[in-house]
Amino acid sequence: MSESKSTTVEMRLPTKLGYEKVAMSTAASVAKLQGFPEDRIEDLKTAVAEACINAIEHGNRLDEKLSVGVVLKADSDALEVKVLDDGKGIGKQPPKPDIDRKMHGEEDPRGMGMFLIQALVDEVEWVPGADGKSSYVRLVIKLDKQTA
Amino acid sequence: MFSIRPIGHRRNRTVSPAIQLKQEIGGKSKVQSETKSRVDQLKSSQGYPVAVLRFEGDIASTSKDAVLGAYKTLPKETTKLILLDFTGVEYINSSGIALIIQLLIEASNSGQKVYAFGLSPHFTKVFTMVGITKYANLYPNQAAALAAL
Numbered sequence: 001m002s003e004s005k006s007t008t009v010e011m012r013l014p015t016k017l018g019y020e021k022v023a024m025s026t027a028a029s030v031a032k033l034q035g036f037p038e039d040r041i042e043d044l045k046t047a048v049a050e051a052c053i054n055a056i057e058h059g060n061r062l063d064e065k066l067s068v069g070v071v072l073k074a075d076s077d078a079l080e081v082k083v084l085d086d087g088k089g090i091g092k093q094p095p096k097p098d099i100d101r102k103m104h105g106e107e108d109p110r111g112m113g114m115f116l117i118q119a120l121v122d123e124v125e126w127v128p129g130a131d132g133k134s135s136y137v138r139l140v141i142k143l144d145k146q147t148a
Numbered sequence: 149m150f151s152i153r154p155i156g157h158r159r160n161r162t163v164s165p166a167i168q169l170k171q172e173i174g175g176k177s178k179v180q181s182e183t184k185s186r187v188d189q190l191k192s193s194q195g196y197p198v199a200v201l202r203f204e205g206d207i208a209s210t211s212k213d214a215v216l217g218a219y220k221t222l223p224k225e226t227t228k229l230i231l232l233d234f235t236g237v238e239y240i241n242s243s244g245i246a247l248i249i250q251l252l253i254e255a256s257n258s259g260q261k262v263y264a265f266g267l268s269p270h271f272t273k274v275f276t277m278v279g280i281t282k283y284a285n286l287y288p289n290q291a292a293a294l295a296a297l
Contacts, residue, residue, distance in 0.1 A: 017209060021239065042270035049241055099279025102249055103256060109249040112278055113242040119277050 011070040013052065015060040020052035023070045027081060034074045036143055043120040044079065044141050050113040051083040051137050059085025059135065069136075078122075081139045089128030089135030090114075181205040181239075183214035187221065190231075192297035198229045200290070204236035207244030215247040216254070224258045231293055232284070235266030245278060252283045265293045 009030055013019045027048045031041045052068055060066040069084035097115050101107035118124055123140035184204040192198050199222050207215065222230065232248070234240075240248075255262045265287040267275060275281055287293035 020241070021206075039270065042268070046241075046270070046274065049239075053241060053243070097278060099249070099282055103253055103283060105253070109246040109253070110243065112245055116242060116274065116277070 006073050006075045008074075009072040011072075013056075013068045013070060015056050015062060015064050015066045015068060017053065017056055017062075019068075020049045020056065023052045023068075023083070024049040026070075027072055027079070030072050030074050031079055031141075034076070034079060034143065036079070036141075040141060040143070044081075047117045047120045047124075047139055047141070048081055048083070050117050051081070051139060054113050054137070055083050055085035055087070058090075059087030061087070077144065078140055078142045081141075082136050083139075084134065084136040086133045087129075087135050088132045090126050093126075183207055183211035184236075185214040185218040187218060190294065192229065193295045194297065196229055196297060197226065198231050198294065198297060199227045200231045200233055202233040202236065206239040206241075207237055207247065208239070208241050209243035211244055211247055215244075215251060219251050219254065224260070228260055229297055230255060230260055230262045231290070231297075232262065232264040233266050233290065234264060234271070235289075237266070237271075240271055240274070245274070245280070248280065248284075252280070256283065263287065263293050263297065265289050 007030070009026060011023060011026060013022060024045045028041050028045050031044050036044070048070075052070065055068040056062065060068060063086075066086045069082070071082040071084070073080040073082075094111055094114060097112045098107055102109050117137070117139065120141075121139045122142045124137065126137050127135060129135040182205050186202050188200040188202065190198045190200055201218055201222075203211075203214065205211075205214075219230070232251075252262055262284045263286075264275075264284050266289065267286060272286055275284075275286060285296070287296060
């Protein structure tokens with residue numbers, strides 16, 4: 001991201017499915033203020049929602065005593081999103097979903113969240129917490145990306 | 149990189165203004181909107197019977213009854229063409245996509261063909277990315293779908 005002045009927005013969400021929409025709406029509002037085009041905002045919304053769902057379901061294991069942190073950092077040319085949870089992070093990336101295997105019952109119909117995140121943003125990294133928890137995913141979506 | 153407060157731990161009881169966006173439905177707080185579905189029986193332009201499953205609201209992990217439950221009400225012997233109407237759907241997440249794939253699997257096993265219309269350009273892209281378009285043709289609207297069946 002550039003060295004220009006940036007704006008940061010932080011949120012703390014309950015570990016409860018459905019609240020990913022709060023992060024999604026906030027990220028969309030920030031991206032709109034930054035002048036992102038509508039198609040990139042839609043990509044961002046899905047990526048942020050999926051990152052939060054992973055944090056709620058897998059990171060915090062639906063434990064409502066925990067919360068999910070979301071930090072949005074907007075620069076003139078990009079928006080960076082970190083989604084933090086109390087999990088230990090992912091061991092290894094799941095394989096790319098295969099619709100034919102799913103249709104033939106050889107693969108779970110679920111498990112597309114990480115694939116969607118990777119496909120829709122410009123950069124993504126999953127960072128395990130040093131203490132075995134407090135891991136996060138970091139996404140970057142750029143303003144000038146030409147959509148496919 | 150930027151510094152962040154250690155916010156992955158115990159939840160602060162303070163509710164942020166954003167979280168107050170939650171809707172109060174039936175006395176129980178909900179953020180995800182309920183999925184509604186209904187079935188219409190139409191005919192394609194070639195005269196074939198088509199069952200149209202119309203969805204409204206979010207399609208997420210809580211939508212199993214609205215998606216698979218509604219599909220299961222269709223009589224398998226007489227329903228061979230199924231059209232999914234996403235015109236009233238604003239939010240679909242990966243769990244919702246998984247439910248659509250489950251519907252496609254059940255329909256395929258029953259010898260039924262599934263088509264869809266009314267997806268936004270973004271969700272048209274997402275359905276294409278995950279491969280759903282290999283098993284369900286997408287159309288921009290109901291008229292285009294019925295004309296093609």
